[in-house]
Ligand SMILES: Nc1ncnc2c1ncn2[C@@H]1O[C@H](COP(=O)(O)OP(=O)(O)OP(=O)(O)O)[C@@H](O)[C@H]1O
């Protein structure tokens with residue numbers, strides 16, 4: 001694709017976003033694709049009238065007030081969050097390892113990179129943007145082993161550009177990754193979380209029909225103390241049995 005064609009696709013994605021973007025409390029400081037907000041996430045897809053992704057049990061756990069709308073073009077059977085609370089302990093590595101193992105078994109697998117300020121997944125899979133879309137939403141990129149990926153770094157023009165956004169904008173982006181991405185049929189979606197117990201894990205736990213979580217830790221007392229916070233947070237959300 002020529003640079004001109006690429007730019008045209010980007011402009012189209014921005015136009016789609018503008019038609020859908022919800023007002024937010026704070027505007028992003030930086031402007032991906034020279035525009036405010038998340039480019040390409042949107043489209044004019046009709047809102048799903050019934051929930052079509054997630055297990056019944058996981059959907060029942062969701063509070064309607066926070067639940068993210070399904071995309072009518074996505075059917076995601078199982079959603080698994082990968083958390084730790086602590087940074088650098090191997091969440092992204094474990095996410096990719098699990099995704100690869102399931103893909104190898106023949107399942108249809110996706111990774112939602114919910115680490116908006118420190119996205120690792122596209123680099124690990126050597127996939128690059130800009131993610132393409134149509135009026136119904138944005139397509140994930142597909143890795144060589146078939147794993148579908150959506151990450152903020154597939155939407156930014158410069159992969160090294162920092163994302164300097166307030167919490168609500170970051171959390172809103174994660175919800176858009178669920179609602180506005182055309183995931184198609186997925187057996188297992190793994191959600192790679194950022195460190196901490198902030199807006200993103202809270203949004204994922206409250207808005208997506210999570211079946212369960214994988215908690216990643218390393219064997220140091222300091223790490224364990226912080227990872228326990230993530231464990232306790234998941235407990236508060238009804239995700240520890
Ligand atoms: N099991 C492992 N053995 C050896 N090295 C590992 C293992 N898991 C991860 N690493 C290495 O540790 C580093 C951090 O891993 P990774 O990026 O997966 O952590 P993370 O928890 O996702 O970090 P962040 O909180 O920044 O998102 C990477 O360089 C990765 O290659």
Ligand SMILES: [Mg+2]
Nearest residue numbers: 091092115120
């Ligand atoms: Mg990571």
